[in-house]
Amino acid sequence: MQCPALTRAPQTAITCFDDLVLFLEPDHEPSSHPLDRPPFPALQHAIHGYQDHFHADFYTTLWPRILEWAWTVPGTYAPTGLSFTSPQVSSCGTYTSAKCNYDTDVARYILANMFVLNKPQPAPECGNLDLYRLMNSQARCREEDVGAARLECLLAYFHTIAEEEQGRTITIERRQWLGQAHELDASGHTLAGVNLMETSMESAADATRFVNFANQDLHIHRIIPSGTQEEVLFSCAPEAFVAIGLCPRMTSDQVIMIRNVRRFVEYTGYLSSFKFLRLVGTRRVFDILSIDAVTRSHYTVASVDRDVRKATLAMLPTDEKHGRGGVVTGHWGCGVFGGNKTHKFIQQWVAASRANVPMLHYSVFGDVQLMNFLRQVEAAIRAREWTIDDVATRLLSNYSAMCAAADKAKADGYIWTLLSTMSTPSRKVSYEEFIATEFGLEAVGCSNLLLW
Known part of the structure; x- marks a missing residue:
């Protein structure tokens, strides 16, 4: 994946939204017609939300920093861009692992270029890192604008990262089974501990690994005004967006992990009700375990084996000491995927146990009857x-x-x-x-x- 630095510069100081529109879309011609749709309505809502929450003027405080980050190539960004290492066999001999490392400076550089619509060039068969559709989404008001909420999360990230010490390394890891999951030596393992929670997945403070209810295409390979579990997760931890441009479609025996990312944002709502709430109080890093589930024939031997194998592969600890903490999950493979909540809980419990996870935190999202x-x-x-x-x-x-x-x-x-x-x-x-x-x-x- 390549991300050339922004080369354009504003001809005059950008002090209002109209100035920003002309910079982002130089060919835009303002209309005086009152019924014409204004450009970038979600972005305008997001900027208003940012200014209301942080009591700061976006155009004089945050915008100059974003522009500077987009212009300046970090010293840690390789001229060849970002790419994965050749797959290596794991120490346990059951899967291969390919990795891509980038630090917080590089993540900020890429995200800043995305924000100014200087779109990074994704790797072949990977996702699109264009924010144009998000910025240009429209809703009746700011309170109902999921696109604006996602952009407000990104602005909150920029606001916070400006004052954070840089240098944290983020790792994207792609794993693929070499053999069968049941060939994994789990003879010394016992059933994992289970912590059933009525509250959200984010409330599991002791969990260091967070299951992403992904599609085969990570984050559906595009960024749109939508608030699924995966989209909310990436909005709250924007450093994960980089992986969209680096990861092709997952096969049935592959998983994607994004390690050592930080959650910057707390939120409310889900899907169309998703909203930015505030910055996260405690600075914690965690790992995102991205796994897709079957969407049909859920009870066949092949489907069950496939999903248990996939969850096991993601939950296995890394070759290093890192990655042996608890895992938090929920109704993975349910909802639009069509799975049964009890069935998927049992599958994930088996997978966590085979992977020697010490504690599986499981959110029932308020379903007390199911929890009991x-x-x-x-x-x-x-x-x-x-x-x-x-x-x-x-x-x-x-x-x-x-x-x-x-x-x-x-x-x-x-x-x-x-x-x-x-x-x-x-x-x-x-x-x-x-x-x-x-x-x-x-x-x-x-x-x-x-x-x-």
Whole structure:
């Protein structure tokens, strides 16, 4: 990935939004027609939000710094740009690892050039680092403008990084399995600890690794006015944006980690309600574990094996001492991906255990009913002293086998199968009922069932 420095300079001082528009888009001709759409409405909203929050004039305090950062190539930025090392076999011999390192000066340089629409040149088959669509998004008001909220997060990053000591190294790592996940030696591992949380993933203060509910294309390979879990995560930790231009589509046996990034922003809302709230009080760095999940055929052996393998690969510690902390996750593979929350929780627990993760922090995003059910399931498993393989076989493989045998799907979208303990072949049960029957529990309601 190449990021040439900005070479243009304003002909006159930029003191207002109209001046900024003419610099960002020199061919723009202002219109006097009252019904014409103004340029860069989200950017204008974001600047207003920045000035209201920080009680500072953007044009005299922050803009000159952004311009200087975009002009000045850091000494740590190689003339050849950013690229990955050749893949190396891990010390455990089960996967290969390719890495790209850049420091906070380089991250700031690239982000500043993105902000002035001096778009970096991505690596082949990688994502687009253009902010034009984000800046040009439109909403009825600032309070409903997700594009503006994402840009306000970026301005908050620039405001903070101007006063932060530089030199922190960020690493993008691409891993790929050499063999099967079950070939990993987990004989000395026990089931990982589980901390079920009603609150958000960000509330897990002890977790040093944060699961990104990614697509095959990291951050969908573009930056748009949207607020999914992944998009919120990158907005709050903007140093991660660099990876979009460096990472091609993930295959089924690949994962992407972005290590040692810092979260700068706290937020509220999700999707269309996402908003910048304030700067993060405590300066903490963490690792982003980017993994994509299947979007169909969730209960087949191939799909379950694929997703458990992928989560395991991301959760394995690095060859160095770094990366052995707890992992925080949530409903990965659910929502638009179509997965079942209980099913994906079990998969991630198995993966964390195989990877020898000390603690899996799991956010149910306020679903108290589900949290109580999962606590009962965990307690029942521990009371029976099941091993990792017991959980994987009895709660994942056995259900996949019964689904395959039944080969049955209701037209309304729920996946069902037959329980061997049921006397009537016509009785069909959900995954929650399958789990509940195994342990003698009461299943959670249909709100948690798989929807296609």
